[in-house]
Amino acid sequence: MSDDRPAPVLRAEGLVxxxxxxxxxxxxxxxxxxxxxxxxxxxxxxxxxxxKSTLLHLLGGLQRPDAGRIWLDGExxxxxxxxxxxxxxxxxxGIVFQFFNLVSNLSVADNVELPALLAGVAPKQARxxxxxxxxxxxxxxxxxxxxxxxxxxxxQRVALARALVNHPPLLLADEPAGSLDSKGTREVMRxxxxxxxxxxxxxxxxxxxxxxxxxxxxxxFFDGRIADDATLDGGTPPRRAGISGVLExxx
Amino acid sequence: MRLPLLALLARGPAxxxxxxxxxxxxxGSAYPQPNVGQIYVTLxxxxxxxxxxxxxxxxxxRPNKKVYHLTxxxxxxxxxxxxxxxDEPRVRDEFFMKLALAPQTGxxxxxxxxxxxxxxxxxxxxxxSKLAAxxxxxxxxxxxxxxxxxxxxxxxxxxxxxxxxxxxxxE
Numbered sequence: 001m002s003d004d005r006p007a008p009v010l011r012a013e014g015l016v017x018x019x020x021x022x023x024x025x026x027x028x029x030x031x032x033x034x035x036x037x038x039x040x041x042x043x044x045x046x047x048x049x050x051x052k053s054t055l056l057h058l059l060g061g062l063q064r065p066d067a068g069r070i071w072l073d074g075e076x077x078x079x080x081x082x083x084x085x086x087x088x089x090x091x092x093x094g095i096v097f098q099f100f101n102l103v104s105n106l107s108v109a110d111n112v113e114l115p116a117l118l119a120g121v122a123p124k125q126a127r128x129x130x131x132x133x134x135x136x137x138x139x140x141x142x143x144x145x146x147x148x149x150x151x152x153x154x155x156q157r158v159a160l161a162r163a164l165v166n167h168p169p170l171l172l173a174d175e176p177a178g179s180l181d182s183k184g185t186r187e188v189m190r191x192x193x194x195x196x197x198x199x200x201x202x203x204x205x206x207x208x209x210x211x212x213x214x215x216x217x218x219x220x221f222f223d224g225r226i227a228d229d230a231t232l233d234g235g236t237p238p239r240r241a242g243i244s245g246v247l248e249x250x251x
Numbered sequence: 252m253r254l255p256l257l258a259l260l261a262r263g264p265a266x267x268x269x270x271x272x273x274x275x276x277x278x279g280s281a282y283p284q285p286n287v288g289q290i291y292v293t294l295x296x297x298x299x300x301x302x303x304x305x306x307x308x309x310x311x312x313r314p315n316k317k318v319y320h321l322t323x324x325x326x327x328x329x330x331x332x333x334x335x336x337x338d339e340p341r342v343r344d345e346f347f348m349k350l351a352l353a354p355q356t357g358x359x360x361x362x363x364x365x366x367x368x369x370x371x372x373x374x375x376x377x378x379x380s381k382l383a384a385x386x387x388x389x390x391x392x393x394x395x396x397x398x399x400x401x402x403x404x405x406x407x408x409x410x411x412x413x414x415x416x417x418x419x420x421x422e
Contacts, residue, residue: 047412182398189380209408210401213376220369223419228366232377 007074009170009201010036010059015068017054028054029065030224036203038169041196043204043212046221053174055221056205060095060172061085073169090119094163094171098178100155102147102162108134109143112161119166126165133161137191153184160191164200171195173204177211189214252285252293253302254332257325260303264320267291279393281382281400294319302328340403350414365415369408376404 017029028051036042044052057063059070061080070077072092080088089095102111109130116126134140137157147155156176163171173192177185185208193214196202204215212218213232220228259270267290275284294317297303302325305317321329346368353359383397 047416186383190384193384209373209376209405210380213373213380218373220366222415227362227415228369230366230370230373232370232374 006038008035008037008071009040009073010034010203011071011074012059013069015055015058015070016066017051017058017063018066019054027051027224029058032068032224032226034059034219034226036170036201038201039196039199040217041192041202041204041215042217042219043206043215044219044221045206045209045212046227048207050221051224052205052221056172056174056203059203060089060093062095090115091166092168092170094166094168096156096159096163096171096173096176098175100147100152100159102155102158104147106146107143108139108145108147108150108158111147111158112165115162116165121166129165130161133165134158137161151184152180153187156180156184156188157191160188164195169201171200171202173202173206175206176204177206177208185211252289253297254329256290256293256297257302257321257329257332260319260321261326261329264306264318266308266316266318267294268316270294277392278396279382279386279390281379281386281393281397297325301325361418362415365411365418369411372404372408372411376401376408379404 012032012034015029015032015034019026019028030051032055044055046052054063058065058068061070061077062085072088077085077088103114106114109127112130112133113123113126116129117123121129130143134143137160139154139157139161142150142154142158147158150158160176176192177188180188189211192202192204192211196214202215204211206212215232217229217231219226220230255274256270259265259273265273268287271285271287271290275282294303294305298305298319302322303319304322305319307315308318309315346364349359350361350364353361353364379397379401383394383401386393386397388394
């Protein structure tokens with residue numbers, strides 16, 4: 001089999017994860033194969049408790065699978081230590097979470113620059129990167145603010161800047177609009193789409209179909225397994241039929 | 252389309268093409284554009300039932316145009332329209348029939364039906380997202396219309412999810 005395409009940014013095979021807490025063991029991920037190619041924007045949707053966040057945590061090395069393998073840019077992560085995963089999360093994988101996870105006693109500017117400095121980027125360049133990203137995300141003038149002084153939508157934009165400051169080939173987003181209002185959701189959606197258009201590979205976990213519809217591939221996740229994997233064409237619908245029943249022109 | 256045309260005429264007299272343009276501008280690109288013929292037919296019917304009256308206005312270089320205005324009966328019909336609440340949106344009963352009856356036929360798999368339907372909704376959702384992105388930011392009414400359609404779809408998708416959960420439990 002010849003395959004000239006570039007190596008997948010992310011590949012997983014046979015991932016399994018069971019949570020052992022109180023009561024019966026929870027089979028969060030039950031045998032998942034997944035391949036994300038450069039430039040793809042993939043959304044994983046499903047009901048809460050389906051295991052989709054656990055899957056994302058496995059893919060970002062935040063949790064370890066009970067079984068299965070993960071490759072980043074074609075490189076096996078089998079032998080990765082915790083420390084190595086932490087390095088990869090600065091360089092090759094950016095992550096945004098539902099609750100932003102900003103460092104509360106660091107300014108906006110420091111939150112964004114920190115991962116760059118930790119990755120060994122010169123302070124001057126880290127500052128330049130930070131300035132550019134914050135401007136792009138409409139946060140100019142908020143550099144000296146503390147996270148607690150910002151709205152949820154603004155905090156998530158800071159988190160996005162932090163995740164992208166080292167230009168990671170892969171962006172993982174775990175319910176990035178989960179604690180935002182409708183306006184904040186639209187904002188996140190617009191920004192993810194914009195970064196994707198510039199070539200950013202994105203893997204998004206969300207229960208919000210509106211957010212998922214920004215992706216060009218949607219994976220439906222049920223009970224720890226992939227139930228469907230659909231490429232959205234987004235073509236133009238026939239005008240006369242109405243965009244959906246709710247927009248049908250009567251009489 | 253009868254009542255929306257009456258509502259536009261409540262502002263003041265207008266001719267058919269003006270009404271088409273007003274409607275398009277108000278509702279934006281997500282709303283299926285009415286064709287002008289359809290508007291003229293509806294105006295003819297409204298006039299026949301006494302809700303509006305037309306008056307020919309001479310134009311110098313073109314044929315006469317007909318300018319319509321609302322009658323008292325028309326204003327009354329409009330008032331009655333605003334007084335009545337509308338029926339709730341229909342559940343997608345055709346899909347539900349397929350889902351409910353599939354096992355007995357042996358011709359379709361329920362989970363495959365759900366997946367197929369979800370793809371359809373997701374594609375529509377994507378189209379709506381694109382429409383929203385392309386729509387004039389200041390046209391609040393148009394954006395509300397698109398958002399309404401998206402929320403309906405979201406509910407349909409949630410419901411598909413419920414169907415799937417229920418079926419997986421039966422396995």
